[in-house]
Amino acid sequence: MKKISTPYLLLLPGFIFLFTFFILPIINLAQTSTQTPISGGDIGQYEQTFRFANYLDAFLENREQFLRSFVYAFIATLLALLISYPLAYALAFKAGRFKNILLVLVIAPFFTSFLLRTVAWKQILGEEGFVVPTLRTIGVISDTTTLTSTSFAVVMGMTYNFLPFMTLPLYASIDRIDPRTLEASGDLYANGFTTFRRVTLPLSMPGVVAGTLLTFIPAAGDYVNAELLGGPNTTMIGNVIQSRFLIPDYPTTSALSFTLMAAILIIVLVYIRKAGTDEVV
């Protein structure tokens, strides 16, 4: 009898699991996405008619939400990068013996539940919180302006909630940079900005790529921030998928899910290719 090779034995249980509960559901999703309601059937009964126009309908009907999801996710990712980069840089090079303590403190806020943090922001930015009355007193916002139920609140919540996904990979890759390369750059008469642009940033690119992906993907599919911090004018594609599933409108839900997944995969692949080959200027 032929000996079965060890790696395949190790893979088998996990592979069976992922096949059953990841691949099969995705295939099932693809099948459902082209179904149509059974004429004369109950709500939630569908039959396969290979109606690919479902995709077009679902997209056209919700193009505003699609656009909003990607714009919000893009802004939140950019903000998270701008906030996290100096933080990760300071942790890696300037924290000295406080490095480990500060690293724990960066992750610590995310030990509290995601939902609780978001609800806390809702109440802090809400009418009864301390931010709105203060801003009104000093005249930054008018008496009728609110902070919750706005795109600002949603993007801010997303930036906050996905921040560790950005900070940790950035820190990991900046921490690996040999400080002597920065000294060498200085010795060759590069000023601080040139050193950053030509040495630090290119060397930290793996962290930038990993961090932006880990932030962008969950942000684009998120609906909790839009639900808790936003209003009727800030709904994202996640909100649509969630509410359509409850109707239940499985074909539309499936078509939207598939479109979202495909769009994210394309963006991710293009981005990885670009970030991998082009020199960052």
Add this chain to the structure above:
Amino acid sequence: MSQKQKQKDASIPTLPLGALISRWFGRNLIRIYMIVAFTYLFIPIAYTFAFSFNDSGKSNLVWKGFTFDNWADPCAAPKICEALGNSIKIGLLATVFSTILGTLIAFAIGRYMFKGRSTTNLLIFLPMATPEIVLGASILSLFLVLQINPGFWPTVIAHVAFCISFVVVTVKSRIASLDPRLEQAAMDLYANEFQTFRRVTLPLVAPGIAAAALLAFSLSFDDFIITNFNSGTVTTFPKFVYGAAARGIPAEANVIGSAVFFLALIIVIIGQVVSRKRKVS
């Protein structure tokens, strides 16, 4: 005062106030940035903690007075401890299954060259690149096709499906950082393959497996989107918070959130101390 003396006094740089301030900022920029960043990170945590002491009655939106009552009996809010219990049970089960399956896969990928290795890597990457809402919706639609009602076990299965990849990635990086000479040394000392694995490889990989298990638990414990699709009438802690968010969450939820925060902080600090002691000895 002689003319010479006067000239000397004038040559001591007495910069204008503006320049002094900007120089001070330049020198302390990183420190100032860290303070601002950490304040931002901790605002919702501090808010959640402070309002866990609010003598709030039903709605915990405005400060009504200090009390220890919420901490004395965090189960006072209806259903909250049932939800917490469910979250812990689901989290532990999902952690056990995903850690076992993921560790096996990590060993296969990290230790063996075999046909289909890059396909396996892709299969591990895909669930992480899929938005949670798509994972949640697709698994639920599979359960519906199989006529399995959403509930406790479907939630566990869905959590395992999205935790496995994170376990694989964590354990794999630990395996990759091992020095292969240690195992060769064990073999040289007449240990057979099993003994080498049990006495050398496994103890060395163990910290990576522990980290992966902690990660899996925290992902499962804090998950809302996938849980909301697959749990049916079973309430978890994030679901409880989401459901209560509209009318203001009870102070007991703040107590539990704060307690989880401190517990996780203690675990991480202990982990750091242990790993530092090991490095020293």
